Structures are given as structure tokens and as C-alpha cells.
Amino acid sequence: MENKKVLLSVKDLHVKFRVRGRTLTAIRGISLDFYENESVAIVGESGSGKSVFTKTFAGMLDSNGYISEGSIVFNDPELADTVVKYDRSAKNAVLRTAKKLDSYSKLELGAELFCQMEQLKKERKDREGLSEEERQKLTDTIADLKFKRTELFNQRQTVDRSKERARYYKMGAELKAMDLQIKNLTKEEAKALTVHKKAAKADTAYNTQYAENMAKLKQEYQQATAGEISQETRERNLILAKEMYLSVGRFGAIKRRSHLRKLVKCFKKAMQVGAELNNEKVRNDLFDQVAFRVRYLDETQDQLHGICILNLAQVKYGKDWTKIRGGKIATVFQDPMTSLNPILTIGKQITSVILQHQNCSETEARQRALILMKKVGIPNAEKRFDDYPFQYSGGMRQRIVIAIALSCQPKILICDEPTTALDVTIQAQILKLIKDLQKEFGYTIVFITHDLGVVANIADRVAVLYAGQMIEVGTAEEVFYDPRHPYTWALLSSLPQLAQRNTKLYSITGTPPSLYNKIVGDAFAPRNPYCLKIDTLKEPPMFKVSETHYAKTWLLDPRAPKTEKPEIIQNIHEKLTEAFNI
Secondary structure (H helix, E strand, O other), X not given: OOOOOEEEEEEEEEEEEEXXXXXXXXXXXXXXXXXXXXXXXXXXXXOOOHHHHHHHHHOOOOOOEEEEEEEEEEOOHHHHEEEEEOOHHHHHHHHHHHHHHHXXXXXXXXXXXXXXXHHHHHHHHHHHOOOHHHHHHHHHHHHHHHXXXXXXXXXXXXXXXXXXXXXXXXXXXXXXXXXXXXXXXXHHHHHHHHHHHHHHHHXXXXXXXXXXXXXXXXXXHHHHOOOOOOHHHHHHHHHHHHHHHHHHOOOOHHHHHHHHHHHHHHHHHHHHOXXXXXXXXXXXXXXXXXXXOXXXXXXXXXXXXXXXXXXXXXXXXXXXXXXXXXXOEEEEOOOHHHHOOOOOOHHHHHHHHHHHHOOOOHHXXXXXXXXXXXXXXXXXXXXXXXXXXXXXOHHHHHHHHHHHHHOOOOOEEEEEOOOOOOOHHHHHHHHHHHHHHHHHHOOEEEEEEOOHHHHHHHOOXXXXXXXXXXXEEEEHHHHHHOOOOHHHHHHHHOOHHHOOOOOOOOOOOOOOOOOOOOOOOOOXXXXXXXXXXXXXXXXXXXXXXXXXXXXXXXXXXXOOOOOOOOHHHOOOHHHHHHHHOO
16 A cells, blocks of 8 residues: 555544434544545444444534544545635735744743643642542433433333333332432532532631742743734744635635634644744644644745645534535435435436536536446436436436535545345346446445445455454454454354354354443454453453454453464365455
């Protein structure tokens, strides 16, 4: 992969969902690079996080979902290249911003003293309140009770009072008991806070010392921040001001001014604590709080020119997604009937996407749509252009969905189990179509599936997901013929094609862990027949097997006992070749 360009780089991604007052962590620290013109299969059981992971690429998470940590950097030169007008109004805005940054830069001179003052305030606050451990314990207990109460309340709603009267009233009594428990815990928390505050106020010696230390630090801070900043800092601030304007230049006038103020505020806070603003990562992170950063390159009399660091995890502006979704990253979903509008003709649905993302007339859009319909194998495309989705077979509908996805020639095509709802013979045709069109259009395929037969035929690389984590990644040959994680062994062992006559088909025992709870150790440990003691205590790191092959299991630790993979998947090359016609 050294010679290939990284198209999409995912680093330490965490995705969470708010569900009935609790937080569910669906993706837990996935890092993966996607290269140009390759096929990557994302494999795992239902609920492992496959679809959630790829939905983050196109901003398609449900409303209660959000990215809590990590980055998704999309390297697209066309989107990255940014030019904004540098007229009189823009120049004035840049100069005003630079002037503000210059005044706030004086705060950097006293950053160390500011941090000392903040530490003093934190220590005092900790003395007046509950300890972090006590606070967390109470919060978790109350949240758990509220969740159980909600579950019980919903369950009670399904009970027929006329037939199960005793059960209904018993549940009501349990709900009242839970309400009382929550109320008592809340009172207990308030009482504990009052005790801590009284004790802190009564400690005269500490309060006197705190006042003296704070007064001394404030005086030193005032003197330190009264100094003058260097010319080098002024030049840095001017570049920063230009980058800020480049980053908000695509917004309307009101939003532009609002976002400029927010960016200045973010940098003011960073200057107070002495953040290293010349560090690229620090600067990117600060910009991401408001709008993704556009790095300044050069300028002319009339234009500012830069290149944006497009972090999809931080895109907040709806119009940015319209440029990315469909035009650069497209998705083919599982069921074509849910993807197509039943009351619009097929031709209308393809041309509307082309007109939305490309600068062309309706006549040109029609011609492009017909060419695409022919490319995806629709016979008599001209005659079938004005047909409705119900007039097409399942396989033909899926071909239309692929045509719509490819209508704007995206860089990444996400295929979310596109063959599941289709007949087996049609599945092979659709897979071949996707691969054949890849050679022509040069897109990267991200294929979500639980069918390892599909993986064997379409993937260059395979990433295995379990409980929201990537537990093994490698080339298709490495993952199929030299798997290293026990979960991958289990997935391969459950292939019906490997079962012998008169033997029981292998199945993975147990169920995946609840993602509401914090997982200690290896998430697969309770279901792992090769579980070591350390699996239940500490999460394994990602061990390197080869330059392209990594696995997250303690079995690869040099200190671990030598463990052979199951007999059913030893020497599976011939079986897989015969079963999947690889």
C-alpha cells in the first residue's frame, strides 16, 4: 500500500448514541486507512458496528448519535482547494481579526501563571464538592436506576390489566420504589455537597493561604501580560487571521462574522493556557471546534488561496455535506425498494441527482442517465427510462441504485450489504458489476457484509469488527488463510461450506457484550474458548503480524502459550477455492 494514496484516514474514532437517558458506545477507537481504487470489506456479526462506522463517512448518523472522539480526514484535492474573494471587506475583516489576536497574544506571556491559578481554583472546588470517584459512583447509580425504571415502565405498558392485574400493580409498586430510591440518592448527593462546603468554609488556615497565593499569582500575571509581543508572533497572527477567513469564507455574511468571533474566542482560550499554536495538530483541533481548517497557501490582490483539512468528523455545516454526500461519497443500501422513490420514474430519480451535483442541462442529464443505465446492464434503457420502480425486478432495481450512486462519479462507494435481499444468482451478477465498474470509474469500495463468500470474491483487504472495535485487519488472503484472532477463527469455522457430512454446523456461543457498559479486557473474552486470564483484565493492543496484517489478541503476545487455530479451518485454502471459486 506504500505506492497508493490514502483517500480516507480514520483515527481513533468513537461514536456514541443517547438512548433513554443512557449512553451507548457503538464504535470504540477504530483506526483505518482507505486507499484509492481498492476494495475493503468490513466484516462482523449484526450489531458489531459495521454500518454505524461507515455512516460517519457521509454524515448519516441518526439524530441521537454523535462522534465523541477521533478524526475522519478525507483527502480530496478538488474539495480541499479553497479560494475566497479578498476584497476590501475581507481585508478589513482579516486586519480586525489579526488585531484581536495580537491583543490576546499577551495572555501567552502569562500562560504558566494562568495555569497555576486555574489549578488553585480546581483544588478549592474539589475540597468544596465531592471527589471525582464519589461523584461518578452516584451519577452512574442514578443513571442505571433511571434506565431500569424506563424499561420497567415500557414493559408495564404492554401488560393487560384485565388479565394480569396482580402483575400490573406489582410493577407499579416497583416503579414507586425506584422513584423513591432515585429521590433519596439525589438528596444524599445534595447533603454530601452541603457537608463538604461547610467543612471547606470552616478551614480558616486553608482559606487564608488560598487568598494569599491567589493574590500573589494575580499580581504576577498582570505584570507578565503587560509586556509586548514579538514581531514573529504578529506575523503568525496575521496568517492565523487569513486562515480563519479562508475557513469561514463559504458562509453567508452573518454566519461568517459569527464563526469568526467563535474562532477568535477558541484561540483566546488556547493562548491563555499556552497552547503551541505553531503545531499543526493543535491548530487543526482548535479550528475543528467551529469549522474545519483551511491552511493558508498564498494570495493575490483579489483572492486568498488555501487548502482545507477536511475532517468529516467535524463537519457541522449542512451545505458542506451536500458537496460530499453523493458527489464524493455514495452509498448503495441493502434493499433497493427503500432507496428508490415509488412515485417517481427511474429516469427522474437518476437525473435529479445529476442536476443536483453537476453543472449541466436537463438534456445532458438525461443523456448521462441513459449511459449509466446501459453501463449497469439495463436492457432497452431508452424505453425503460420512464418506468416506475415497481416495474423493475429486484436485481434491476439494485442496478438502478448503483447507477444513481455512480451518477456523480464518487471517490468512495459504500455498499451496505447490497446483495442480501437478492436471489443467489443475481448476487453474483451485482458483485461482478460493482467490481467491473470500479475498473472504469476508479472508485474505492467499502463493502459491509457478514457473508464471507462475498468477501472472498470482492475484497483486497478485510477489517473484522467486534463490539465496536476493529479486532483484525489484513489482505483477504491473510485474513482467510492465516487468521490470528479467535473471533475470526469462529467466523470462518461457521461457514457452511466448511462443514463435513453428518457433523453439526459450528456456531459461536453466547452473545456480544452490552455496549452500554464499560468493557473490561477483551470484549470477546466471555465467548472465547481460547480465553487467557489477561483477556478478562486488560484490553489487548493491536499486534503486528506483517506489514499489512494486524490482530488485537493476547494470543500474539510472545509470553502467551502457543495456540493452534481450530482444525476445521486448518489448510482451508483448497476448501475455500472450491466453495467460492476464488
